[in-house]
Amino acid sequence: MAEHCITQVLSHGMTVRLIESPGLSAASACLSTGAGSFDEPDRWPGLAHLLEHLLFQCGQEFQGDQRLMPWISARQGRVNATTGLCQTLYYFDCVTDDLEGGLARLLDMVSSPLFSTETAEREIGVIDAEYRLLSQQARTLITASFHDLVISPAVYRRFIVGNRHSLSGDLPALLQALNDFFRQHYRADKLTLTIRAPLSHAVMQQMLQRLLPLAVAEPPGSSDSAVTTVRLPVLSRTDCPAQLLQLSGGVHHCLAVVVADPDGELLTAVPLLRAFIEDAAPGSLRYHWTKQGLCREMSLELVSAAAGSLWLMVHLIRPASLPLPAGLLTAAWQRWLQQLTELSAERVAHYRQLAQRQFCLLSPMEQIRRIVSGQAVSEQPVRALALALLSQVPNELQTCEQLNSVPRSVCGFPCVTELQTNGSESGRLADSDFIFYPQTPAAPVTAVLNTRQSPHGWQYLRAPGPQIQIVMRPAQGTVLTPAQTAQLEQALQPVFSLVRHAGGEAAVITLHGVCWLTVSLADATEAETVCCWLAKLWPTAFSATGTDPQQILIRRLLSEFPAMLASTAEYPDWSGVIQCSDQQLFLRLSDILQQSLPVSTLAETYPLTVSTGRCQHQPDTQGDNGLLFFLPLPGGAEGDIVAAKALAALYQPAFYHWLREERSVGYVVSCQYQQFANIPGILCALQSPEYDCHQLSLWCQQFFSRMNSALATLKKAPQVNVPMPLHSEPLILQAMEQLCPEIRSAAQPEQPEIPALTRLLELHNYWMAHTGQAIQLSCGLLPQE
Numbered sequence: 001m002a003e004h005c006i007t008q009v010l011s012h013g014m015t016v017r018l019i020e021s022p023g024l025s026a027a028s029a030c031l032s033t034g035a036g037s038f039d040e041p042d043r044w045p046g047l048a049h050l051l052e053h054l055l056f057q058c059g060q061e062f063q064g065d066q067r068l069m070p071w072i073s074a075r076q077g078r079v080n081a082t083t084g085l086c087q088t089l090y091y092f093d094c095v096t097d098d099l100e101g102g103l104a105r106l107l108d109m110v111s112s113p114l115f116s117t118e119t120a121e122r123e124i125g126v127i128d129a130e131y132r133l134l135s136q137q138a139r140t141l142i143t144a145s146f147h148d149l150v151i152s153p154a155v156y157r158r159f160i161v162g163n164r165h166s167l168s169g170d171l172p173a174l175l176q177a178l179n180d181f182f183r184q185h186y187r188a189d190k191l192t193l194t195i196r197a198p199l200s201h202a203v204m205q206q207m208l209q210r211l212l213p214l215a216v217a218e219p220p221g222s223s224d225s226a227v228t229t230v231r232l233p234v235l236s237r238t239d240c241p242a243q244l245l246q247l248s249g250g251v252h253h254c255l256a257v258v259v260a261d262p263d264g265e266l267l268t269a270v271p272l273l274r275a276f277i278e279d280a281a282p283g284s285l286r287y288h289w290t291k292q293g294l295c296r297e298m299s300l301e302l303v304s305a306a307a308g309s310l311w312l313m314v315h316l317i318r319p320a321s322l323p324l325p326a327g328l329l330t331a332a333w334q335r336w337l338q339q340l341t342e343l344s345a346e347r348v349a350h351y352r353q354l355a356q357r358q359f360c361l362l363s364p365m366e367q368i369r370r371i372v373s374g375q376a377v378s379e380q381p382v383r384a385l386a387l388a389l390l391s392q393v394p395n396e397l398q399t400c401e402q403l404n405s406v407p408r409s410v411c412g413f414p415c416v417t418e419l420q421t422n423g424s425e426s427g428r429l430a431d432s433d434f435i436f437y438p439q440t441p442a443a444p445v446t447a448v449l450n451t452r453q454s455p456h457g458w459q460y461l462r463a464p465g466p467q468i469q470i471v472m473r474p475a476q477g478t479v480l481t482p483a484q485t486a487q488l489e490q491a492l493q494p495v496f497s498l499v500r501h502a503g504g505e506a507a508v509i510t511l512h513g514v515c516w517l518t519v520s521l522a523d524a525t526e527a528e529t530v531c532c533w534l535a536k537l538w539p540t541a542f543s544a545t546g547t548d549p550q551q552i553l554i555r556r557l558l559s560e561f562p563a564m565l566a567s568t569a570e571y572p573d574w575s576g577v578i579q580c581s582d583q584q585l586f587l588r589l590s591d592i593l594q595q596s597l598p599v600s601t602l603a604e605t606y607p608l609t610v611s612t613g614r615c616q617h618q619p620d621t622q623g624d625n626g627l628l629f630f631l632p633l634p635g636g637a638e639g640d641i642v643a644a645k646a647l648a649a650l651y652q653p654a655f656y657h658w659l660r661e662e663r664s665v666g667y668v669v670s671c672q673y674q675q676f677a678n679i680p681g682i683l684c685a686l687q688s689p690e691y692d693c694h695q696l697s698l699w700c701q702q703f704f705s706r707m708n709s710a711l712a713t714l715k716k717a718p719q720v721n722v723p724m725p726l727h728s729e730p731l732i733l734q735a736m737e738q739l740c741p742e743i744r745s746a747a748q749p750e751q752p753e754i755p756a757l758t759r760l761l762e763l764h765n766y767w768m769a770h771t772g773q774a775i776q777l778s779c780g781l782l783p784q785e
Contacts, residue, residue, distance in 0.1 A: 046162010
């Protein structure tokens with residue numbers, strides 16, 4: 001349903017935007033200030049980032065577990081913040097009933113924060129750990145390398161993340177600088193509060209009146225009030241067409257372009273341009289570059305939207321190889337941009353619909369972040385942005401494993417870089433005929449119908465209408481390895497884009513640690529073509545091993561953990577279901593798919609055996625230490641999931657407070673309900689640069705005993721809210737349940753529930769007594785190392 005936004009300026013100066021969105025599943029809010037890292041004093045690099053951390057720690061009215069972050073987390077909501085170059089955002093989402101409580105805490109922390117020496121020292125340690133992590137990340141080092149080319153304004157070359165060195169030395173002076181920065185940039189007249197909810201404007205206004213009784217709203221208007229923006233000079237950069245950056249892992253190949261954008265109009269067209277660039281359908285720019293071996297992933301990223309300039313980067317990733325000649329991609333890039341400027345209004349509208357559909361798949365918290373930062377889908381045409389990009393020759397950067405230069409500081413990060421020089425022959429890509437949609441591509445000529453000499457095990461599920469759903473998963477009791485999942489997802493990107501162009505949706509999703517392929521089409525018009533492409537692009541062999549050295553440690557462990565609970569195979573067995581209204585259509589589609597997607601009639605079921613007490617450690621002396629500590633729910637999927645979720649709501653804020661805030665263990669501190677391969681339980685996750693894996697495990701074991709006193713005084717168990725559907729398409733969910741009946745029971749409850757307090761205590765006592773039987777996966781140091 002259509003959204004309607006009104007903007008008000010309250011009497012104390014704060015601007016408020018109220019977005020009435022009847023179709024939303026949750027409410028969200030974002031408080032923003034037009035100040036960021038570029039506004040901090042030269043003496044204190046990272047001050048704006050530190051202030052962002054400190055505001056979450058304590059306000060005058062809400063302290064301890066009542067602060068915004070633990071309060072929202074305990075109610076299954078999400079909260080985050082972003083310190084940008086010229087803007088800082090604080091945002092959250094929650095069930096609508098919790099919106100007023102969340103707003104009260106958000107306003108408290110930015111209107112009356114409490115800064116203490118102890119808290120500042122602790123958060124400096126956290127920021128220093130973040131800095132060390134970012135010092136190894138491709139995205140950070142690539143951005144720093146591009147910033148280093150800026151001649152004017154020089155602020156782009158500053159160190160902005162902060163670390164222990166930049167924020168230490170004179171703590172009283174630092175606290176004074178924090179207070180000065182806060183008073184200057186967090187005044188009410190510098191703040192904008194955006195609320196987006198399935199509520200009427202009148203209800204949201206009444207909510208604000210209760211929260212800010214002395215701030216009277218002016219009559220609502222239909223457009224934003226004028227906001228004074230300090231514009232930086234237009235960027236000027238060193239004439240450096242191509243550079244190399246030393247980095248391990250796959251090759252990152254980036255084309256960066258800066259264009260003038262004094263009024264921010266080009267920024268609003270970026271989501272639409274992203275829909276064109278990231279389209280992988282046959283004939284697209286991404287499709288051609290993938291076929292030519294230039295990329296396996298391709299995205300459009302925003303380097304900077306600091307007032308006055310728009311800095312975009314096309315980011316390609318491909319397997320490790322030698323750098324390509326500089327300028328090799330430029331001609332094809334500019335030829336594609338030229339075609340983009342010539343597209344009809346109907347084709348542009350088609351891609352705008354794609355962009356809007358992708359936006360709707362984001363969480364409410366991410367949606368409001370993009371709205372406030374100017375990155376929501378708009379009606380802004382793409383032609384002006386394409387022409388602006390076409391007028392500039394992109395700066396180019398590629399990563400490679402080894403360079404001969406010595407490390408140097410680049411915007412505060414240690415980097416090894418070199419200018420790229422080419423021989424006399426830089427080469428040129430073969431000309432490609434780019435295709436823009438909507439249109440129906442020809443089916444691959446290699447797809448031939450099966451003669452049905454061998455039976456297959458595709459299941460038929462009757463659909464109530466013309467929709468078609470195709471759902472696949474590895475055989476029950478098995479999972480794919482992370483490398484296999486990544487290979488499948490990358491290979492099938494053209495199919496996913498084709499389906500979206502046809503008005504459907506397709507993806508490889510990971511649910512409870514199990515990889516699922518889901519395809520949903522509105523009707524049978526392009527079903528056979530889509531299935532032909534699916535059969536053509538399905539990997540003929542799977543790579544069972546391989547890791548991305550750039551992946552954050554705890555995310556890698558999470559992707560590997562399901563294999564500790566289920567079987568893996570070099571050649572996975574699959575089960576699949578096709579849901580449609582016509583059995584003859586089912587036979588045709590299953591024949592096509594069986595060419596490359598063999599679903600056996602005798603798909604073996606592998607029993608899940610939960611080996612309690614199993615521990616797996618990966619030695620690593622170079623990076624952080626990470627631990628996953630999993631306590632399965634007694635009774636498995638038939639156990640008391642509602643009680644487990646209620647306990648998780650109590651565990652998470654206490655776990656975070658003890659290990660993140662009191663002990664400063666690291667930047668990943670989590671204790672939540674999780675499910676892996678249909679095995680539910682409580683998962684503690686820790687990542688620390690300081691403490692070894694044995695110590696992290698001891699703290700997880702001790703935590704459950706520490707919770708005894710809090711649970712003993714508990715008068716009522718917390719409410720467990722209705723979870724989000726496991727899939728947005730009800731028919732896809734129905735097909736998934738056909739292959740895995742446990743899915744429905746795993747989604748409990750169907751209504752908000754408050755479990756019995758006695759059951760809560762019984763389950764807690766069980767886990768406390770069985771911490772020695774936790775399943776653990778760790779990476780890093782052990783004491784003897």
